[in-house]
Amino acid sequence: MAHHPHAFLPGASKRLEALSDGVFAIACTLLVLEIEIPEFEKDTSLTQQWMEFCHAQLPSLLAFIFSFLNILIFWVNHDAINKVIARYDTKTTYLNIIFLLFISLIPFTTAFLRNNIDSFLANACYGLVLCLASTVAVWMYHHLAFKAKLFLPEVTMASRKRVYKQVISGPFLFLIAIGAGLLSNYISIVIYALTPISFMFLPQLDFDSKEEEIKKEHNE
Amino acid sequence: MAHHPHAFLPGASKRLEALSDGVFAIACTLLVLEIEIPEFEKDTSLTQQWMEFCHAQLPSLLAFIFSFLNILIFWVNHDAINKVIARYDTKTTYLNIIFLLFISLIPFTTAFLRNNIDSFLANACYGLVLCLASTVAVWMYHHLAFKAKLFLPEVTMASRKRVYKQVISGPFLFLIAIGAGLLSNYISIVIYALTPISFMFLPQLDFDSKEEEIKKEHNE
Amino acid sequence: MAHHPHAFLPGASKRLEALSDGVFAIACTLLVLEIEIPEFEKDTSLTQQWMEFCHAQLPSLLAFIFSFLNILIFWVNHDAINKVIARYDTKTTYLNIIFLLFISLIPFTTAFLRNNIDSFLANACYGLVLCLASTVAVWMYHHLAFKAKLFLPEVTMASRKRVYKQVISGPFLFLIAIGAGLLSNYISIVIYALTPISFMFLPQLDFDSKEEEIKKEHNE
Amino acid sequence: MAHHPHAFLPGASKRLEALSDGVFAIACTLLVLEIEIPEFEKDTSLTQQWMEFCHAQLPSLLAFIFSFLNILIFWVNHDAINKVIARYDTKTTYLNIIFLLFISLIPFTTAFLRNNIDSFLANACYGLVLCLASTVAVWMYHHLAFKAKLFLPEVTMASRKRVYKQVISGPFLFLIAIGAGLLSNYISIVIYALTPISFMFLPQLDFDSKEEEIKKEHNE
Numbered sequence: 001m002a003h004h005p006h007a008f009l010p011g012a013s014k015r016l017e018a019l020s021d022g023v024f025a026i027a028c029t030l031l032v033l034e035i036e037i038p039e040f041e042k043d044t045s046l047t048q049q050w051m052e053f054c055h056a057q058l059p060s061l062l063a064f065i066f067s068f069l070n071i072l073i074f075w076v077n078h079d080a081i082n083k084v085i086a087r088y089d090t091k092t093t094y095l096n097i098i099f100l101l102f103i104s105l106i107p108f109t110t111a112f113l114r115n116n117i118d119s120f121l122a123n124a125c126y127g128l129v130l131c132l133a134s135t136v137a138v139w140m141y142h143h144l145a146f147k148a149k150l151f152l153p154e155v156t157m158a159s160r161k162r163v164y165k166q167v168i169s170g171p172f173l174f175l176i177a178i179g180a181g182l183l184s185n186y187i188s189i190v191i192y193a194l195t196p197i198s199f200m201f202l203p204q205l206d207f208d209s210k211e212e213e214i215k216k217e218h219n220e
Numbered sequence: 221m222a223h224h225p226h227a228f229l230p231g232a233s234k235r236l237e238a239l240s241d242g243v244f245a246i247a248c249t250l251l252v253l254e255i256e257i258p259e260f261e262k263d264t265s266l267t268q269q270w271m272e273f274c275h276a277q278l279p280s281l282l283a284f285i286f287s288f289l290n291i292l293i294f295w296v297n298h299d300a301i302n303k304v305i306a307r308y309d310t311k312t313t314y315l316n317i318i319f320l321l322f323i324s325l326i327p328f329t330t331a332f333l334r335n336n337i338d339s340f341l342a343n344a345c346y347g348l349v350l351c352l353a354s355t356v357a358v359w360m361y362h363h364l365a366f367k368a369k370l371f372l373p374e375v376t377m378a379s380r381k382r383v384y385k386q387v388i389s390g391p392f393l394f395l396i397a398i399g400a401g402l403l404s405n406y407i408s409i410v411i412y413a414l415t416p417i418s419f420m421f422l423p424q425l426d427f428d429s430k431e432e433e434i435k436k437e438h439n440e
Numbered sequence: 441m442a443h444h445p446h447a448f449l450p451g452a453s454k455r456l457e458a459l460s461d462g463v464f465a466i467a468c469t470l471l472v473l474e475i476e477i478p479e480f481e482k483d484t485s486l487t488q489q490w491m492e493f494c495h496a497q498l499p500s501l502l503a504f505i506f507s508f509l510n511i512l513i514f515w516v517n518h519d520a521i522n523k524v525i526a527r528y529d530t531k532t533t534y535l536n537i538i539f540l541l542f543i544s545l546i547p548f549t550t551a552f553l554r555n556n557i558d559s560f561l562a563n564a565c566y567g568l569v570l571c572l573a574s575t576v577a578v579w580m581y582h583h584l585a586f587k588a589k590l591f592l593p594e595v596t597m598a599s600r601k602r603v604y605k606q607v608i609s610g611p612f613l614f615l616i617a618i619g620a621g622l623l624s625n626y627i628s629i630v631i632y633a634l635t636p637i638s639f640m641f642l643p644q645l646d647f648d649s650k651e652e653e654i655k656k657e658h659n660e
Numbered sequence: 661m662a663h664h665p666h667a668f669l670p671g672a673s674k675r676l677e678a679l680s681d682g683v684f685a686i687a688c689t690l691l692v693l694e695i696e697i698p699e700f701e702k703d704t705s706l707t708q709q710w711m712e713f714c715h716a717q718l719p720s721l722l723a724f725i726f727s728f729l730n731i732l733i734f735w736v737n738h739d740a741i742n743k744v745i746a747r748y749d750t751k752t753t754y755l756n757i758i759f760l761l762f763i764s765l766i767p768f769t770t771a772f773l774r775n776n777i778d779s780f781l782a783n784a785c786y787g788l789v790l791c792l793a794s795t796v797a798v799w800m801y802h803h804l805a806f807k808a809k810l811f812l813p814e815v816t817m818a819s820r821k822r823v824y825k826q827v828i829s830g831p832f833l834f835l836i837a838i839g840a841g842l843l844s845n846y847i848s849i850v851i852y853a854l855t856p857i858s859f860m861f862l863p864q865l866d867f868d869s870k871e872e873e874i875k876k877e878h879n880e
Contacts, residue, residue: 015237015299017455019292022245025462029470029544030249034257037474037551040559049561065541072459072537079455094420097292101285104249111257119260121269200534235681235739239732242685250689254697314860317732321725324689331697339700341709461675465682469690469764477694477771480779489781505761512679512757519675640754 016096017082023100024078027107028071034111035060059114066193067110071103073196074133077167084205085144086152095140102133123181123188130192131174138167152207159206166202170195236316237302243320244298247327248291254331255280279334286413287330291323293416294353297387304425305364306372315360322353343401343408350412351394358387372427379426386422390415456536457522463540464518467547468511474551475500499554506633507550511543513636514573517607524645525584526592535580542573563625567618570632574610581607592647599646606642610635676756677742683760684738687767688731694771695720719774726853727770731763733856734793737827744865745804746812755800762793783841783848790852791834798827812867819866826862830855 038057040049078099085092109126116122144150145160177191258277260269298319305312329346336342364370365380397411478497480489518539525532549566556562584590585600617631698717700709738759745752769786776782804810805820837851 015241015302018238018241018458019245019295021455021458021462022242023249025459026246026249026466028540029463029466030253032544032548033253033470033473035548037548037555038562039555040562046560049556049559053561064545068541068544069537072540075459076533076537082455093296097289097296100248100292101288104252104288105284108252108255108257115257115259116269119269120266121273122258122260235677235742238678238681239685239735242682243689246686246689250693253693313736317729317736320688320732321728324692324728325724328692328695328697335697335699336709339709340706341713342698342700457675458678461678462682465679466686468760469683469686472764472768473690473693475768477768477775478782479775480782486780489776489779493781504765508761508764509757512760515679516753516757522675 016088016093020078020096020100021075023104024071024075027104028068030107031064031067031110034107034114035064059117063110063114067106070130070192070196071106073199074103074137077137077199077202080202080205081141081144084151084155087150089148089150091143091148092140092150095136095143099133099136099140102129102136105129106133118185120181120185123185124178127174127178127181127188127192130195131171131178134167134170134174138164138171141167151205154207156206156208159203162203163205167199170199173198236308236313240298240316240320241295243324244291244295247324248288250327251284251287251330254327254334255284279337283330283334287326290350290412290416291326293419294323294357297357297419297422300422300425301361301364304371304375306370309368309370311363311368312360312370315356315363319353319356319360322349322356325349326353338405340401340405343405344398347394347398347401347408347412350415351391351398354387354390354394358384358391361387371425374427376426376428379423382423383425387419390419393418456528456533460518460536460540461515463544464511464515467544468508470547471504471507471550474547474554475504499557503550503554507546510570510632510636511546513639514543514577517577517639517642520642520645521581521584524591524595527590529588529590531583531588532580532590535576535583539573539576539580542569542576545569546573558625560621560625563621563628564618567614567621567628567632570635571611571614571618574607574614578604578607578611591645594647596646596648599643602643603645607639610639613638676748676753680738680756680760681735683764684731684735687764688728690767691724691727691770694767694774695724719777723770723774727766730790730852730856731766733859734763734797737797737859737862740862740865741801741804744811744815746810749808749810751803751808752800752810755796755803759793759796759800762789762796765789766793778845780841780845783845784838787834787838787841787848787852790855791831791838794827794830794834798824798831801827811865814867816866816868819863822863823865827859830859833858 035057038053040052044052106129109122109129113119113122113126141164145155145164151160173191173195177188177195180187180191255277258273260272264272326349329342329349333339333342333346361384365375365384371380393411393415397408397415400407400411475497478493480492484492546569549562549569553559553562553566581604585595585604591600613631613635617628617635620627620631695717698713700712704712766789769782769789773779773782773786801824805815805824811820833851833855837848837855840847840851
């Protein structure tokens with residue numbers, strides 16, 4: 001009799017996590033390459049240098065900090081979910097790859113928006129990539145928590161639903177941010193800044209001790 | 221008495237996987253650096269910006285998505301094979317290094333083809349790197365599954381052969397794609413796009429429970 | 441009854457370390473991209489080439505070596521602390537992310553200072569990023585060692601305090617270096633060079649064997 | 661009583677390996693960024709394109725392949741040594757960091773030599789970085805195998821010496837290559853190409869089964 005235990009083999013999830021960590025680390029560090037390095041002329045005073053720096057580098061630095069934190073808040077939640085996964089299936093792997101595709105586009109959309117701070121197109125591109133990344137993340141969460149049931153069985157259904165109710169708001173908030181760009185890009189940017197903060201404080205997944213005990217008894 | 225148990229030591233394969241994951245993660249993320257960041261002039265309308273974007277960035281974005289998925293489908297299969305490897309030998313290590321060499325050339329050939337979409341030479345370079353990468357991958361698979369027999373012994377010979385029959389088509393499909401470029405590069409591109417999709421659905425390697433039981437008895 | 445054992449799950453800290461290692465590795469390797477690659481004209485003599493190299497590449501090379509070692513001495517201490525951590529909490533995760541933000545800015549500030557070796561602004565930026573990185577590192581140490589008590593319980597309180605007394609000097613030394621830039625940037629650079637050396641020889645954290653024994657008895 | 665068991669803690673060596681793998685992966689993948697991406701004019705024939713490609717890209721591609729393999733043969737030996745290390749000390753950590761410093765300079769020296777194929781200075785820089793990297797590697801090997809005795813005790817002293825005798829030749833071969841550049845850079849390049857090949861076939865470290873058995877008895 002043949003069976004397919006790929007995903008159950010030890011190390012099944014380790015490499016998907018290693019690849020993801022690599023892409024996250026590179027995406028957030030590459031951002032620094034987009035900051036132009038200033039070269040002051042010989043006779044400029046400190047005040048002139050400061051004004052030049054504020055005009056040319058400060059927007060880039062703010063965009064860098066902004067997107068760096070954005071990418072790593074995605075990472076924190078990616079990590080939190082991965083801690084309670086019992087095993088992966090093929091669908092999770094491909095959803096994760098598409099998620100990484102959007103994460104690795106963030107350095108491009110960041111530089112695009114910084115260069116064209118008043119352009120609705122640049123703003124919409126920035127928002128769209130975040131919207132698509134969070135949509136795929138929500139899809140992945142739904143698949144793992146409810147459809148394929150790949151979480152550790154001890155994670156309570158109530159807490160799975162509580163987390164789901166909050167993460168589902170992500171894509172909509174980014175869509176609202178894109179729409180707000182029709183009024184002013186600065187309203188969009190405020191929403192882009194506040195949305196990740198709301199994802200810093202997701203409700204935690206609870207572990208049911210009873211189920212844990214039942215499982216232990218079962219194993220004995 | 222002296223023996224050579226290098227490859228059997230714990231962690232023997234972990235670092236080859238870590239290096240590979242690193243190269244995969246960098247190769248697919250570096251692609252984004254090849255996309256030129258647009259800078260619109262002050263007075264351009266949204267329509268003008270959109271047309272400029274479609275003309276200058278959209279081909280780059282499509283090339284990015286295309287090669288990103290191409291690289292990571294190689295990764296998925298690299299990962300699937302590594303899960304059933306019992307141990308590495310020196311030949312596998314060097315084949316893996318040459319495989320990584322071709323993977324890390326993909327960002328270059330992607331940018332080359334995008335800049336010269338009508339050039340047969342650029343198209344042939346793109347196809348050749350994919351062809352060589354998949355040739356080395358097939359060679360590595362053949363070595364691990366049949367010649368040096370480094371797979372877990374429970375993996376059935378029938379399923380090893382079934383997978384081999386499909387992966388062997390890879391290099392030939394890429395060669396056909398290069399040839400098709402003599403007619404039109406767009407035919408090549410369709411084949412480049414379809415080939416990885418066929419590798420998303422490789423038959424799985426089966427585990428023989430009987431052999432597993434025999435082995436368990438043997439160990440007791 | 442529900443509890444929150446996230447941080448206790450196996451692998452809880454592994455990925456934060458993997459992400460950090462990725463950012464450290466990229467930050468120190470990206471530095472090399474900032475060195476301009478010379479292209480000598482056909483008829484230049486070896487002496488002319490050497491003088492051109494000394495003028496154009498040598499400052500970049502020195503800046504590269506300098507910041508490479510700076511980043512990796514931060515890594516050595518990051519690694520030393522992580523070895524004695526029993527578990528992570530959310531605060532440590534976010535402090536670590538902000539720490540990585542400053543580490544990944546070092547390639548920018550290095551290139552900024554190299555291009556403008558006489559500019560107080562460039563010097564202050566270089567020092568400020570190091571000062572902020574070490575401030576967050578000290579904060580993280582304080583949180584782990586004293587406030588949240590997340591170190592292994594065997595690590596003696598006396599040695600925790602001994603290490604703290606030395607690391608607390610870091611941010612102040614970098615502030616003094618910035619101030620010294622008002623006199624001469626070269627004084628600052630000497631302080632930037634000496635400060636990491638002082639962090640190469642931090643007192644080690646001691647393990648109390650008695651506590652270890654008590655704990656063992658307690659567990660039995 | 662207090663002791664210093666840092667290096668004995670689980671995971672002590674994992675992160676040094678993870679950092680090293682990251683730097684190796686980035687150094688060899690960054691090389692591809694140094695290859696200029698051709699953009700052919702509209703009316704050029706295939707023959708013209710091919711000649712332009714051979715003139716502008718082929719030297720870069722050869723330099724890429726060359727240094728990629730050079731870096732990863734260093735990695736193979738780094739990996740082989742790490743497999744038999746029982747634990748790390750501070751000196752090994754710092755030698756490893758300096759070793760990584762030279763590895764991460766290889767993308768720069770590769771591009772420098774490619775741009776100035778006839779320059780003795782570029783050739784000497786390329787050779788010097790390889791010479792210094794292998795000198796630090798030999799120093800690290802000597803420290804681990806003989807001085808601090810950090811290898812697994814089962815590794816026979818005879819095989820440790822056999823490997824040492826071969827690796828010690830590395831720095832001298834690279835020095836000879838630099839000297840040969842006074843005659844012709846092409847002689848140097850042949851030596852640069854042959855030296856890593858000689859490191860592909862280092863004698864293996866043997867394990868003494870008797871000592872292993874003695875140790876087992878000792879532990880019982």
